[in-house]
Structure formats: structure tokens, C-alpha cells
Amino acid sequence: MKLHICHEVGCQALIPMGQRYCSEHAARHRKPNRAVNSARNREYNMYHRDQTANKFYHSKEWKKVRQFVVARDYYLDAITSLPVSNDRIIVDHIVPRRVLPVDQWLDMDNLWCLSPTTHNTKTKIEQSLNQNQLKHCNKRWWIKVLSERTK
Numbered sequence: 628m629k630l631h632i633c634h635e636v637g638c639q640a641l642i643p644m645g646q647r648y649c650s651e652h653a654a655r656h657r658k659p660n661r662a663v664n665s666a667r668n669r670e671y672n673m674y675h676r677d678q679t680a681n682k683f684y685h686s687k688e689w690k691k692v693r694q695f696v697v698a699r700d701y702y703l704d705a706i707t708s709l710p711v712s713n714d715r716i717i718v719d720h721i722v723p724r725r726v727l728p729v730d731q732w733l734d735m736d737n738l739w740c741l742s743p744t745t746h747n748t749k750t751k752i753e754q755s756l757n758q759n760q761l762k763h764c765n766k767r768w769w770i771k772v773l774s775e776r777t778k
Contacts, residue, residue, distance in 0.1 A: 680724065688733060693718045696738045705739040706773045717746045721769060723753060726761050739766070748776050 630641040633649040635656075640649035648656050672681060683689055696718050702710050719741045724732050731737065741749065752772060753761060 677725075683724070683732060692733050692735060692738070696735060697740055699735075700740040703740065704742040704745055706745050706770060706777055707742065709742065711740065711742045715743055717741050717743060719746055719749065721766050722764060723761055726758050745773060745777060749773060752776075 629644045631644055632638070633640045633642055633652060634647050635649070635652040638649060638652060640651070642649050646653070697713070697716055702713065702716060704711055717740070718738055720727070720732075721737050721739060727734075727737070749769065756764070
């Protein structure tokens, strides 16, 4: 029987060729059950997610504006100018939606496209700022800060 080393970094266990990971690491790399994920997402949406935001992001108006912004920005990350696939692109509010009045939530001048990596970096920075600081962070400031962080 042919054997090879487990694909887990640092693990030297020998396993049969048909397996990718040893029994110790297989559970860590197993894909979660789709039904379990669906139930978990539904439960999170009902009891934990901001209902106002959830309703807004599922509205017909948001979906139309989102598609327009993606087309306007040519599927490019606003910071890195690298293309992002349609299923991964994130249309983000430059000034976060939660600090804006409702009538500005669909303002296209406050929306841009980001890759998941850039969006995660921006979110971490947003979490370190207070509400008043967030209201005054404009596009030019975000480009400067995020460009420094993504180098």
C-alpha cells in the first residue's frame, strides 16, 4: 500500500494515498454540513443580526444600487485596483450605514467596491474608531489609510 505524509503543516504521520489528512487532523479540515450551516445562519439572522440592516440589505432598492456600483467600479477593489469576482465583491459604505441618516443609506457617492481582504481591514479600523470619528472619515482618508495597510 502506498503512503504519503499528512498535508497538515508540521505533521509527519504516514497515511494511505486516498486520504489527505491523518485521523488527528481530518476533522479540522472536514467541510461543515450544508444543512447545519443553513440552520445556524437562519438562527443568527433571527436572534442576533440587526433586523433593520438585514431588511435593508435584502431590499430591492439596495440590490439595484449595489449592482450599479459594481458595474460603475468595473468589479475593481477601490484600494488595490485589482479585479474581484462577482461572488466575492463587497459594496461597502465609506461612512458606515449605522452612523448615517436613513435617507443617505443609498447614496452612491458613499459606496465603493472592496475585496474581502480590504473590507476586513477597513472593518477592523472602523471598530477602533468612535461614532463621531466615523462620521468624519471621508473617501480620501480611507484610501490613504487602507493603502498603507495593504502594501
